[in-house]
């Protein structure tokens with residue numbers, strides 16, 4: 516098991532080319548946020564923007580539009596009932612996140628199936644989308660042409676893998692990830708990452724000050740932005756994103772009892788600047 520370190524982050528976060536433009540640094544679409552859980556999508560979107568994605572689109576229930584732009588005017592918005600626009604944005608995105616706050620009702624299923632049919636580069640499946648996939652054989656049949664990354668917590672992983680928490684051993688987790696033909700970021704105290712390449716990585720940082728709703732939604736935005744903008748070893752880029760999320764939490768936890776997901780997002784730019792120049796925060 517590769518223990519992820521600061522070195523992985525410093526290898527991934529490169530100085531930007533002078534002639535870069537929005538498109539150089541990747542297009543991300545986040546699909547989630549029903550009328551009751553808009554915050555999940557907003558937290559994923561703000562994390563993607565602040566982690567450096569060139570262009571980020573939030574595809575969500577229109578009830579979330581005002582709140583989104585109050586917080587992240589940089590993000591574009593598509594009403595997730597506008598299926599044509601949704602499919603176009605998903606098809607054109609380098610990285611797609613689906614699931615944060617999406618819910619598991621009929622609308623969510625329709626939206627998720629459109630995403631599965633159109634994602635063709637990298638698709639991060641999180642939250643409600645994992646739960647829907649675990650429970651719906653029709654959705655399971657929609658195998659997208661994209662590289663898949665699941666980001667379950669232990670209960671979502673139990674649903675998808677069929678492995679109880681006690682059965683979630685590295686060997687069984689790795690075998691299930693292979694069966695799913697996907698990378699799996701198994702989120703817990705000591706998050707483990709099972710790459711399709713066979714590489715297994717783990718975190719030895721992070722802690723209970725992260726146990727607030729929205730922390731996983733935020734992680735999807737950081738992963739999406741890193742994968743959309745950085746070139747090179749995709750396994751190391753994903754590892755670096757997961758490390759960054761917890762490393763910022765650890766730094767903030769020095770002065771906090773609880774670290775909020777939005778505070779992690781707010782500290783991404785400074786953290787990435789320091790890691791880019793190999794400076795210690």
Ligand SMILES: NC(=O)C1=CN([C@@H]2O[C@H](COP(=O)(O)OP(=O)(O)OC[C@H]3O[C@@H](n4cnc5c(N)ncnc54)[C@H](O)[C@@H]3O)[C@@H](O)[C@H]2O)[C@@H](O)CC1
Pocket residue numbers: 551552553554555556614615616617618641642643644646668669670671702703728729730731732
């Ligand atoms: N502000 C928001 O709108 C939020 C929306 N969220 C969305 O809510 C939907 C459901 O996700 P949830 O994870 O809340 O619900 P789930 O139905 O997936 O999980 C049920 C419960 O399992 C427990 N659980 C989670 N991780 C666990 C672990 N490692 N070990 C043991 N028990 C664990 C938690 O109490 C959780 O509420 C997702 O789409 C998610 O994105 C959540 O992210 C919370 C914040």
Ligand SMILES: Nc1ncnc2c1ncn2[C@@H]1O[C@H](COP(=O)(O)OP(=O)(O)O)[C@@H](O)[C@H]1O
Pocket residue numbers: 642667668702703704705706720721722723724725726727728729730731732733734
């Ligand atoms: N005790 C803990 N130790 C380390 N990391 C934690 C702890 N509690 C929560 N986390 C992290 O917070 C995130 C929780 O993800 P998730 O349950 O999906 O949150 P969300 O409420 O956004 O769906 C994961 O990245 C997990 O590793």
Ligand SMILES: [Mg+2]
Pocket residue numbers: 641642668731732
């Ligand atoms: Mg979650």
